[in-house]
Amino acid sequence: MKTKKVKNYPLYDATFFKDFRTLIENSAEKFRDQTALSYKDDPRGDETVKVSYRQARKEMRGLGTALISLGCREKHCAVIGGASLGWVYTYFTLMAIGAVSVPLDKEWPAEDLAATVSRADCEYVFYGAESAGKIAVLRKECPNIKEFICMTGLAAEGDRFVPELIVRGIEMYKAGDRSYYDYDIDPDRMASIVFTSGTTGKGKGVMLSQTNIVTDITQATYYFCVTPKTLMVLPPHHTFGSSINLVGHYALGSEVYISSGLKYLAKEMQEQQPSHLILVPLFVENLHKKIWSTAAKKGQDKTLRQMIGLSNGMRKIGIDLRRKMFSSILGMFGGKLEMIICGGAALSQDIIDTFDALGITILNGYGITECAPLISCNRNKLQVNGSVGLPIVGEQVKIIHQDENGEGEICVKGTNVMLGYYKDPEATAEVFDDDCFFKTGDYGRIDENGWLYITGRLKNLIIFSNGKNVYPEEIEAEISKIPGVCEVVVYAGESKSRPDREVIVAEIFPDEETLQLRGITDYEKYFSDEVKKANANMVSYKAVGLVKIRKTEFMKNTSRKITRFNIDKTID
Template sequence: MEIITGKTYYQAPPIFYLRDLLLEGLSKFNDRVSVAYRKKRSDQLLVEKTYDDLYRDVVRMQYSLRKIVKPGNRIAVVGENSYKWMVTYLAVASGFGTIVPLDRLLKHEELGPMLDRSGASVVVYDAPFHSLIHTLKKDNKTISHSILMESEELTEELEAEIRNENKEDSDFYFFHEFLTTADCEQDLETKSADALLCKAHGEDEICAILFTSGTSSSAKAVMLTEKNLCSNVRSLLGSVSFDDNISALSILPLHHTFENTCGFLSMLALGARIDICDGLRYVSKNLKEHQTYIIIAVPALLKGMKRAIENEAKRKGQARKLRLGMRLARALRFIGIDRRREIFKDVLKELGGRLQIIISGAASLDKNTLRFFDALGINVLQGYGLTEASPVVSGGNTKVNILGTVGQPIADVTVAIDNDKRGEPGEILVFADSVMKGYLDDPEATKEAIDEAGWLHTGDIGRVGRKNSISITGRSKSMIVLESGKKVFPEELESLLTQKEFIKDSLVFGQETSSGDVIITAKLVVDEEKIRERTGKHDGDLSEADIREELAIMIEDINRSLPSFKGIRSYFYSFQDMIKTTTMKVRRGMEMDNLQALYEQTKENWQALRGANIDKYAEESLAENIKHDSGETKSADTVQANQTSSVIAKKTDKAKQKTTVAERMRLRELKRARRRYHRDLRVINRLHEDVQKKRTHLAEAERELRIREAVLEQRLNKIKHKIELGKRTEK
């Protein structure tokens, strides 16, 4: 077993309780903007809330809550990222009770059971959830009060309708009106800041309940304390150093611990300005107008940003210039000259000009995207964590950041790799103050996750590499065990597959045959536009055979780079996106359930599905269901249509009989030979392209060597000159 503890590189702010965020913000950053947002996306002006405003609104929220429920109650919040969401979270989690952030993208039928499980007595929500909450209040025995957060979705007509509907409901409030019930304005002017806030939770008291990704029944409810959250904030800020008075763009959902701890709580601890993003479509616009310094992102978002930059360069006819600039930036940096941000000042200007740090998490980010942003002069710090660890366990920091890894354990967090030999992969175990208290109402699952010594068993597999940086190799739950006993981690293969620009997503799994053999199978989500570019068929029908050939070549290339037992033996594709979480991770369990249902309906085995488009099977299955539901009754028109098709079929059969068996076999062989020829031709063309690329790389390497020689010669000349000057001075 390898055990490493994260180093403390910097002095972290003294945040030991969530109320310290408010008190430190009030004393150090009083007039500085804490949160900025638009009431409507079309608004030109921003609403800016200072750290003093934030403190006062949290106090008002706590005073108002005391009037409707006793401290210690559970308060649920569901909605888009907003200032009101943040005020609710801080007011409850900093001492009043237990906050229960819920995923706003969950279906209504899933939110209900989660609210039941949480035991929340008050629900704070956005307008789209009003009818659901209104219904749940009638049926749910624990929900006593509801507070609607005003947002752009709340139109004047809808507000009037809701007011009329709830005019006799004394337990319903609009958020801004609810704060006016606080009656604490005099106290805010006369009493000390510390005295007005609720006392902090005890060390073992729960301050937050967060549901992990999954359906309402399978999602686990993680119980976190203030000690958990604040220790993670201190560990994070003990590992990184940023400029003063920075701005962060809040893009990811706040209910997720990654954004919550890194993009919300940690930013407040630094005295940063948090700009709430207007939506995913407006990320580029918001980065530019807010001159953002740091963003918290997931791989899907970063890949989208990379694609947008490349497409814009292509549109302007500057794609080659972009590639050459990247080569130049890397070559200069190799010899110790960093001119990245100067070379790409025009690109960076489109991102606001000040974007310097991207913290990436929730899933693995491919090396191409990492190198792309690194070449632009933007530091991508890739991290690893899980809700049960509040959430960050490790990450690249501003001292050590090895691309392709999830960095060192953050300050004061101890990580163990449960392996037999140093350097080998093993399960990642975590020991830290940030490890959760447990799962709500599930002591057995808690014992399974946290052992008697206090180690959190993550279920993730990783290894320790250079400079104690960790690499994630897979999940123990998704691990494929072959008949030979050898183990394969799907994540490793998925990473290789999604590096191909025409593969949007992939899911690798082991499919057991009737003989007991396990077939490594991949479901591929193909980007139609990119595959057309690849095959050269920009217009017209794109045949399944064309795509199958392209995928076959790709799979062969990948398999050649792997040990034989890891090779992908079966694959099929789809144009439909997979089911994902709000942080853009594939919901593996739900996808596997859908695939299992498809197998059962089609009765096809892995050999029949190899290289096939499974969308057509799904369509056929749907059509069959519709046909079955419609009954066996046939109209006269249908009978006539059947008779017509029968006549056509007979004529076709007669025509087919004229073709001899030998002729059919000859045509089939000719077709296969033609396909083999085109396939081999593509392979040869690609090999030729590879040779050309290698020649280009060699030429670039030669140029780099010449540059280095020139630089070294200049340095030697300077040294000689200094020596000569020294000799003259001595004389």
């Protein structure tokens, strides 16, 4: 596919770190009294607590010294909890002392947590007080746990408490204990086991080294630079939340405000005034819907479209007044938001264009847990429509089993690629080819300029008996443009009465507020008519043959991805 030549610009400066301890030391010396982390003890209150880079180093070093005395070094340590200062300190410190962190989803049922803690051979469990009920189950089901350590809230009787360990470790360090530094970290050994979200079934334990994580961050920062302040919104147990939202910003000297949760996000954006955000597509889609629904409620949606058209026209002749023209909309996000770094799934180009028209740049990227996670990204001053960017520096990407359009499975090789799946050599062997490239399971193509495009997920691929392949994500992107679509999943319908019937189904969860504003009451007729119009823009074998309306939103994992494997696909 012929593409226009794209002119790149010089790389940004980047600093390489051997390991997490080096990163912590470097940031403390370089950024000193700048704010590294901030949060609120009471999300409803006014006071924001700020922690400088030097203070963070002192307290992480203290925690590390105390944890070494408890025997944590080189041991597997489960970390169960939401984003908090205690979680951040625990994660960084376990890396800095050479332990193996196993971050787990606090929303999992207690039985699943217990099974995973055992499966990962954990000997220490760090937990947030909000998970105390589930921890009670772990006490019974996991007899090999040596210590339960509370990160936030109130520790159960007999458990250790991170703030107390920090104080104890600082005193030990003052008294001459240098165990925190007296250890040569092997950056290439397993440092973390991250369990994949399992949107299509049971997750695997991805083994990542410190080299995987730290070099992924370093190689990414050649391509983009961040602004002074962001919010930590994403779940910390996922690599996009921990590596990109947390570790990357810590290395670059940005302030990370630790969000108290989604229910407080609107208030936090107003108060904290972030200059950029790290989000997954669903969050961005929700912000986009909020912009248009707010305008529609005020009867200003038509005016907004006209203003966007006017602004875009002015920019073509070198006049950029976006920050002034759309100040009321930007005010919804605190007024200082300049950029959103988005990854984890495909994001509609229409949404990217809308935010750009308002004065907010979206850097669309592509990542996967097994690659720590970033594989490619667009750049601050260079974005290519429809692309997830250039492969990060030092990484090789190839496309195998290409079709006539150059599309095939994306394969990756580089220092960011995982060590393998924990205690699963067969699954590990399956995902690496003979040249040691990791097979992502995602389909895409690379243009002649080296830019990567994602087509869809191999596991979601619809294969018809005539040999035609359909990527549901492509159709979902088209249907998502229909006003009133909140969520949509496309799949091959399963007929019990006619097993040989082949039909593409679009299952839609409506945005009732938008539909009501438009005076639409017959949802089935409206969406059927609109989908027929969308079909006209697609080749015949990709046409949707059946529209289903659902009353509840699709089930999602905590990274806000729809879990496709539990959708009922029957059509009769």
